Amino acid sequence: MNTKADDPRGEGRPLTFLLTGGRAPVTLELARLLAGTGAGHRVFIAESLERHLCRVSRAVAGSFVVPPPRENVEAYVEALTGIVRKYDVDMLIPTCEEVMYVSQGAEALSEYCTVFADSFAKLKRLHSKWAFIRRAEELGFRVPATRLIASADEWLAAAEHAPAPDGLVLKPVFSRFAAKVVVIEPKKAGERPWCGAAPEVTAACPWIAQQYISGRQLCTYTIVHDGTVVAHTAYEARYTAGRGACIQFQPLEHPVAAEWVNRFVRLERFTGQIAFDFIETTDGTLYPLECNPRATSGLHLLRDTPGVDLAFAAPDKLGGKMLVAAAEAKAMVAPAMLLYGMRGVRSWSGWKAWVQAFASSRDVVFHQSDWRPAIEQLRLLRLLHGIGKQRKITLMEASTYDIEWNGEQR
Numbered sequence: 001m002n003t004k005a006d007d008p009r010g011e012g013r014p015l016t017f018l019l020t021g022g023r024a025p026v027t028l029e030l031a032r033l034l035a036g037t038g039a040g041h042r043v044f045i046a047e048s049l050e051r052h053l054c055r056v057s058r059a060v061a062g063s064f065v066v067p068p069p070r071e072n073v074e075a076y077v078e079a080l081t082g083i084v085r086k087y088d089v090d091m092l093i094p095t096c097e098e099v100m101y102v103s104q105g106a107e108a109l110s111e112y113c114t115v116f117a118d119s120f121a122k123l124k125r126l127h128s129k130w131a132f133i134r135r136a137e138e139l140g141f142r143v144p145a146t147r148l149i150a151s152a153d154e155w156l157a158a159a160e161h162a163p164a165p166d167g168l169v170l171k172p173v174f175s176r177f178a179a180k181v182v183v184i185e186p187k188k189a190g191e192r193p194w195c196g197a198a199p200e201v202t203a204a205c206p207w208i209a210q211q212y213i214s215g216r217q218l219c220t221y222t223i224v225h226d227g228t229v230v231a232h233t234a235y236e237a238r239y240t241a242g243r244g245a246c247i248q249f250q251p252l253e254h255p256v257a258a259e260w261v262n263r264f265v266r267l268e269r270f271t272g273q274i275a276f277d278f279i280e281t282t283d284g285t286l287y288p289l290e291c292n293p294r295a296t297s298g299l300h301l302l303r304d305t306p307g308v309d310l311a312f313a314a315p316d317k318l319g320g321k322m323l324v325a326a327a328e329a330k331a332m333v334a335p336a337m338l339l340y341g342m343r344g345v346r347s348w349s350g351w352k353a354w355v356q357a358f359a360s361s362r363d364v365v366f367h368q369s370d371w372r373p374a375i376e377q378l379r380l381l382r383l384l385h386g387i388g389k390q391r392k393i394t395l396m397e398a399s400t401y402d403i404e405w406n407g408e409q410r
Contacts, residue, residue: 001225001271002110002117014040015313018080018089018113021096022047022054022063023380023399025333025364026295028373029303030095035059037309044087046080048098048402051383053365056372062087068402069101077105081112089113091313095295097176099123099272100405116312117272118293126274126293127405130173130208136288139267141260144279144287145211148173152198158209159184159194167212172205174406176292177244177396185212205406210289215281217289218254219246220261221298222274223311223323227266231311231323232258233298237277239332239341239357244396247336248357251301251325260286273299297333300364301325332361335377 017034021027022045031054034041042061045054048068055063064083069076080102084092091114094102102109103120117123125131133146149155155170159182162168167186175181184194201207216236223231234257239248261276275296277289302308304326310317337358345351366374381395388398 002106002115014042015090015309016042016044016088017313018044018046018083018087018092019054020046020080020092020094020098020102021295021403022060023049023052024096024295025053026297026299027095028053028057028059029300029364030093030295031057031059032367032370033303033308034312035061037306039309041309044083044089046083048076049380049383051376051379053373053376053380056376058370058372069098070402070404073101073104076101077108080105081109084109084112091116093273093312095273096403097127097294097400097405098403099294100127101403114313118270122268122270123272123293124407126268126270126291128173128407129171129175129290130206132291133208133210133288135268136264139264141264141288142285144213144289147209149201149207149209150203152201155198155201155207155209156194159196159198162194162212169210169212170207171210172207172406174205174404176400176404178240178242179244179394179397181243183212183243186214213279213281213287215279215287218252218257218278218280218286219296219298220257220276220278221296221301222261222265224265224270224272224274225315226271227269228315229262229265229322230315230318231302231305231308232261233301233325234258235298235301239337239344239354241336241340241396246297247340248330248332248361249297249300250330250357250361251327256284256286260288297331297364300331301329303331304329330357330361331364332358334358334363334366337361 019027031043035043045060045063046066048066054060066079067075093116099117103117103123106115109115130148133143137143162184168184170182172180219237220234222229234252234254235249236252237246240246273295275292279287305323311323345354365377384395384398388395
């Protein structure tokens with residue numbers, strides 16, 4: 001974590017936070033958590049989209065439009081620095097993939113505030129689906145068999161000769177929401193597993209070919225200071241938008257996953273928000289699939305957990321206690337549950353489970369005392385639809401187009 005010399009933490013006074021990534025429901029959640037605590041913290045938002053969820057939230061004291069970091073990281077950092085100085089911000093917390101750009105400007109920003117993010121070099125290693133697996137293996141963790149693919153010919157060779165009966169997963173080294181993932185499930189010997197064309201794969205835009213492992217998908221979200229976990233949640237990816245993002249969240253007590261995360265972040269001496277996707281086999285073995293060194297939807301499960309503001313700004317005041325989600329802390333992205341959640345229902349028991357999950361989960365955007373973001377959500381979708389149409393990309397791709405980092409060199 002990058003801190004300014006005059007560290008404000010521990011003074012017992014309300015703090016001023018600047019959050020980036022105001023388009024994301026998880027950023028709205030964090031803003032509400034920080035502003036809603038008894039400490040009465042003040043929250044500002046910096047966002048490169050004109051329309052976003054946090055813009056109209058009662059939890060936000062002010063919202064600022066900043067340059068898209070993917071287009072001009074120097075201008076982006078300069079704009080953040082201006083906000084930090086003008087409003088005497090104590091802590092800057094990146095939430096989405098713009099953390100990759102914030103970290104590049106952390107040295108300049110940390111002269112004026114605490115930047116809750118690790119170094120760019122470390123984030124780059126964890127954000128890469130190839131480098132992360134290599135790092136986990138280097139640290140002694142069991143990982144899926146994974147190899148790097150740097151050309152379309154290599155991609156086709158891997159796809160057309162996917163091992164039977166294991167199967168194969170192919171995905172870009174830098175991607176999100178399971179975008180472009182190709183899953184070649186186990187086939188019988190003699191069957192040809194792939195008959196299509198190869199996507200664009202180059203040395204500059206590589207993919208990985210990863211062993212297909214059957215099991216249930218688990219996700220974790222953790223807040224860490226210098227390798228010490230101060231808050232942690234785990235949940236099963238039961239309902240998803242296609243193969244992508246989880247859309248319903250129910251806390252899962254999973255000691256094995258908690259210990260895996262604790263060991264990894266301790267060895268990495270990590271600071272910031274970090275999330276992992278795992279596959280758990282029938283014998284209980286955990287295989288890491290990828291790492292997201294940023295906020296993810298697991299934060300929604302901490303809404304009713306006191307002390308989340310301390311987990312970010314003053315972990316020493318937690319007295320060594322690790323914050324966890326309450327057992328009843330269920331949440332969902334309601335529109336996505338209606339649009340995608342029912343698609344996988346194939347039985348009466350599955351239908352009953354979906355109804356129970358929907359009925360028992362709160363929507364992560366709508367709140368009766370802060371309802372305007374739910375309306376803004378429609379305007380945001382319209383804006384993203386326009387961006388997607390203009391750039392000929394999907395709605396999901398449009399949602400991160402201007403903040404994502406895909407391995408570009410400065």
